Amino acid sequence: MPLDPATQKIRAFDQVGTRPLRPDGLDKVTGRARFGADATAPGMLVGRILRSPHAHARIRSIDATKAEALPGVKAVVTSKDFADRSDDLRDILVNIMARGKALYEGHTVAAVAATSASVARKALKLIKVDYEVLPHVTDVDLAMEPDAPLLHDDLITSGVEPVPTKPSNIARKIEFGHGDVDKGFAEADLVVEREFKTEATHQGYIEPHACLASVGSDGQGELWVCTQGHYMVRDVCAQLLGMDVSKLRVTASEIGGGFGGKTTVFIEPVALALSRKAGRPVKVVMTRDEVFRASGPTSSTSMRMKIGVKKDGRITALDALLKYQGGAFAGAPVDYGGMAGVACYDYPNIRVVGYDVVTNRPKQAAYRAPGAPMTAFAVESVIAEIADTLKLDPIEMRLKNAAKEGTKSAYGPTFGPVGLVETLKAAKAHPNYKVKLGKNQGRGIASGFWFNFGGQTCVSLNLNIDGTLALAVGTPDIGGSRASMCLMAAEELGIPYENVRAIIADTSSLGYNDVTDGSRVTFASGMATIHAARDAIKKLCGRAAKVWGIPEEAVVWEKGFAKPSGANAGNFEPMSLKELAANAAKTGGPIAGHYEYNAENAGPSFATHVVDVEVDPETGFTKVLRYLVCQDAGKAVHPSYVEGQFQGGAVQGIGWALNEEYIYGADGRLQNAGFLDYRIPVASDLPMIDTAIVEVPNPGHPYGVRGVGETSIVPPMAAVSNAVSHAVGIRLTESPMSPPRILKALGEQAARKAG
Amino acid sequence: MVRVKLGGTLKTWAGGQTEFDVEATNIREVLDRLGEAHPRLKPLLEKGVAVAIDGEIYRNAWFQPVTPANEIYLLPMLAGG
Amino acid sequence: MAGTHVKTTINGDSVEYVCEADETLLDVLRNRLALTGAKEGCGTGDCGACSVTVDGRLVCSCLVLGVEAEGRNVATIEGLAQGEHLHPLQRKFLEHAALQCGICTPGFLVAAKALLEKNPDPSEHEIRFWLAGNLCRCTGYDKIVRAVQDAAAEMRGGRHAA
Structure with missing residues (x-):
């Protein structure tokens, strides 16, 4: 149910939609902002982690006596310092500290706390781990083979009937769809079927994981950490360490990027365990090498995509097989990734079968629209090939099939008001779509979708003595969300933006908040802020009513003032927020607005991207000439940061498409665990990223806001692939389309022509 | 009676059945009735599923009303980045 | 030691x-x-x-x-800032929303200042290649490049000599 029926009309705003400076900006341009690694504490020790050099190995024993005896070493922890468990947190427990087996290269096996980094490094070398090296598997297709090395001898595939009797590396089979695909393909005039592969990528946040833990002998603990969700960190850590949740207070530092990768715990429980054992604060900061080897990358995938169409381009059926490996534990996002990846179109018949597969790689973590870009790459590549074959304009082809209000979605439910058609039209109308291309150049189009989430949210808005407001939110600000919160509070209260100051409160100051994920913050914390402001307004009107001696209902709030609702209410001078604040002590005490809820109806966001590239046939190097993102934001609260989300997601997708990949050796070790060899896009790789904000209001939000953070990474892999394919005249089906892959495809094409 | 459809793989735990008519006025009752009818579904429903009502996705909302006029879909729990 | x-x-x-x-x-x-x-x-x-x-x-x-x-x-x-006066680059980074998480921002500002000291009127191409040693994962660089261009223009205008 829309919380505010008034939003059905597009309303005018005073402040929402403007571009003020962000409240945390000054600290961030002066170096004052305190990130994960920037905190210190008296008596602080340095924590370092010992990691498995093997992709798969039984741990026969760990001998830390020499390390413990080294002067300056204050604590060593291993899996023995964490109680085993059999609940939902067991995979996390085993991932943060190997138990019995090391499941991937980089898997934590022990940790030390010492008086300096150099002592800690020496201590790690003195820990003797006796490994029995086991056969390993890192490739998704090989991991599914019946004779593949087995990671977990108790993993039985779920979702299969009858239930398998033998363990395998296939954690889950998933399936969704509707209609009859065989009938659909029989009706088709053209059927295209292709196989695709995508490599694993890393979220690549510039700030490595970092935390400062302090646990006292009274059992109380504090944790300073860069995370997307400090409440999640508190709850998970308290359980893994056997602490009462109330005894652990977690403060979210400024966070140097996350993109989904900081929605779980890695070093935090280890730092707390070290601190508890040493009786002193312990800071643990990952190196970049550790970030690559031991924190969550995405899934790599292997897919088959078959789409049938009528001559006019209307889709009759889609049939897909998706295989996602998610590292050493179940949880590859093949289900909702697959659902989102196929969500752009209206399919009379669709069947998607997917497998969630474990391999000897680090446990995958969410990465911006988890799982969707890979399936979208396959869908949008086949759609592009069909449009080429049928000589249809690629945008017209998509418009013909686009999901819109009333379309039965590929994953089941019927769509409400959504903006895919609007983004396609915006793309078509944009000057970039009309630029004439030259030799070795190609244009690619792709669309994308993400569900968007709401979730548990809680905010507090406190009125200060001078009429300014302190806004406490519980969702870490990862890309400028404090500015959006202040805008929405100011809009509701009718006061200047500068008069609201937002902070991210620690876990002891507010009720539970879900992590900053699913593009939820501007939507959910924003809606909570609006309702907290309305709660405060109600109380403010009550105070004015008391002062005037009239009923509360006879007072209205308008642009920062309490006013009598009409002539009958009485003739009183409007009372400003400032006056009400100054008199708060005499009229009943502090005034605050609160709101806590579970936000639903986030409203999905669709996007269409258009990219032009030029491929050098000599080197296989692809240059991005121009790039356009058209995306539905529902209502852009702070358009600069909405554009920033569009641009940032697009460029991450360009990196995925052209360069980024986890490269494994035959020994199961990652060969490119650094920014030199794992190459994310740099400024000189890119043009300006053009944007067009489409606004189809979300009926589930008082201002019509939709989340915008994730959808922007869904289309680029496909859009770039389509552009490269047009530039070189060969359909590319493996990502990244790095120079060696493009040269190989060009070589094969030349050989075919010659042969 | 409301009509409930199982999206995705959930049908595997319901003997392949994808549509159910249950006596329910809110999401909690939908989940309770389905769990009673299909005990193998119960642990999954308790662990968490998303429910789409007329296309709007609810991840945790026991008391969200449902009526026979609604389109009700059960989906796997979603996670994001 | x-x-x-x-x-x-x-x-x-x-x-x-x-x-x-x-x-x-x-x-x-x-x-x-x-x-x-x-x-x-x-x-x-x-x-x-x-x-x-x-x-x-x-x-x-x-x-x-x-x-x-x-x-x-x-x-x-x-x-970089002189007392309470921000350097034009710092102001332009804020005005252009050239930061999201902000972890890379100090490095970009120091690097951009070094560029403008050598070359007060860099082309977009020159800015992009000078800043190629600074990674940003949030912004896609668009707003960073614009902020540097705008700061350079302002500094050339001499309104805020730094």
Whole structure:
């Protein structure tokens, strides 16, 4: 149910939609902002982690006596310092500290706390781990083979009937769809079927994981950490360490990027365990090498995509097989990734079968629209090939099939008001779509979708003595969300933006908040802020009513003032927020607005991207000439940061498409665990990223806001692939389309022509 | 009676059945009735599923009303980045 | 390990410290001098988050040893603003929303300042190649490049000579 029926009309705003400076900006341009690694504490020790050099190995024993005896070493922890468990947190427990087996290269096996980094490094070398090296598997297709090395001898595939009797590396089979695909393909005039592969990528946040833990002998603990969700960190850590949740207070530092990768715990429980054992604060900061080897990358995938169409381009059926490996534990996002990846179109018949597969790689973590870009790459590549074959304009082809209000979605439910058609039209109308291309150049189009989430949210808005407001939110600000919160509070209260100051409160100051994920913050914390402001307004009107001696209902709030609702209410001078604040002590005490809820109806966001590239046939190097993102934001609260989300997601997708990949050796070790060899896009790789904000209001939000953070990474892999394919005249089906892959495809094409 | 459809793989735990008519006025009752009818579904429903009502996705909302006029879909729990 | 005594100048102030022989300038700045504006994103000179200048030359402080600062003139992000007056680059980064998470921002500002000192009127191409040693994962660089262009134009106009 829309919380505010008034939003059905597009309303005018005073402040929402403007571009003020962000409240945390000054600290961030002066170096004052305190990130994960920037905190210190008296008596602080340095924590370092010992990691498995093997992709798969039984741990026969760990001998830390020499390390413990080294002067300056204050604590060593291993899996023995964490109680085993059999609940939902067991995979996390085993991932943060190997138990019995090391499941991937980089898997934590022990940790030390010492008086300096150099002592800690020496201590790690003195820990003797006796490994029995086991056969390993890192490739998704090989991991599914019946004779593949087995990671977990108790993993039985779920979702299969009858239930398998033998363990395998296939954690889950998933399936969704509707209609009859065989009938659909029989009706088709053209059927295209292709196989695709995508490599694993890393979220690549510039700030490595970092935390400062302090646990006292009274059992109380504090944790300073860069995370997307400090409440999640508190709850998970308290359980893994056997602490009462109330005894652990977690403060979210400024966070140097996350993109989904900081929605779980890695070093935090280890730092707390070290601190508890040493009786002193312990800071643990990952190196970049550790970030690559031991924190969550995405899934790599292997897919088959078959789409049938009528001559006019209307889709009759889609049939897909998706295989996602998610590292050493179940949880590859093949289900909702697959659902989102196929969500752009209206399919009379669709069947998607997917497998969630474990391999000897680090446990995958969410990465911006988890799982969707890979399936979208396959869908949008086949759609592009069909449009080429049928000589249809690629945008017209998509418009013909686009999901819109009333379309039965590929994953089941019927769509409400959504903006895919609007983004396609915006793309078509944009000057970039009309630029004439030259030799070795190609244009690619792709669309994308993400569900968007709401979730548990809680905010507090406190009125200060001078009429300014302190806004406490519980969702870490990862890309400028404090500015959006202040805008929405100011809009509701009718006061200047500068008069609201937002902070991210620690876990002891507010009720539970879900992590900053699913593009939820501007939507959910924003809606909570609006309702907290309305709660405060109600109380403010009550105070004015008391002062005037009239009923509360006879007072209205308008642009920062309490006013009598009409002539009958009485003739009183409007009372400003400032006056009400100054008199708060005499009229009943502090005034605050609160709101806590579970936000639903986030409203999905669709996007269409258009990219032009030029491929050098000599080197296989692809240059991005121009790039356009058209995306539905529902209502852009702070358009600069909405554009920033569009641009940032697009460029991450360009990196995925052209360069980024986890490269494994035959020994199961990652060969490119650094920014030199794992190459994310740099400024000189890119043009300006053009944007067009489409606004189809979300009926589930008082201002019509939709989340915008994730959808922007869904289309680029496909859009770039389509552009490269047009530039070189060969359909590319493996990502990244790095120079060696493009040269190989060009070589094969030349050989075919010659042969 | 409301009509409930199982999206995705959930049908595997319901003997392949994808549509159910249950006596329910809110999401909690939908989940309770389905769990009673299909005990193998119960642990999954308790662990968490998303429910789409007329296309709007609810991840945790026991008391969200449902009526026979609604389109009700059960989906796997979603996670994001 | 015996420490080495170092005398240097940081942001115009005389500074003395003792550091270990294998300690980087970045570690000295962050851990001994509480100048945490320079960030460690990689420790291998690939990300530029630790950018500072030494005698006016742009360097990754993770690739410079603390002892190498002896007798030099080090400038960090903490010295960019003059009192309460922000450098034009700092203002333009804010106005253009050229930061999202902000972890790479100090490095970009130090690097961009070094560019504008050498070349007050850089082309977009020159800006992009000069800043290619600074990684940003949030913005896609668009707004960063625009902020640098705008700051350069303002500084050329002489309205806010810095």
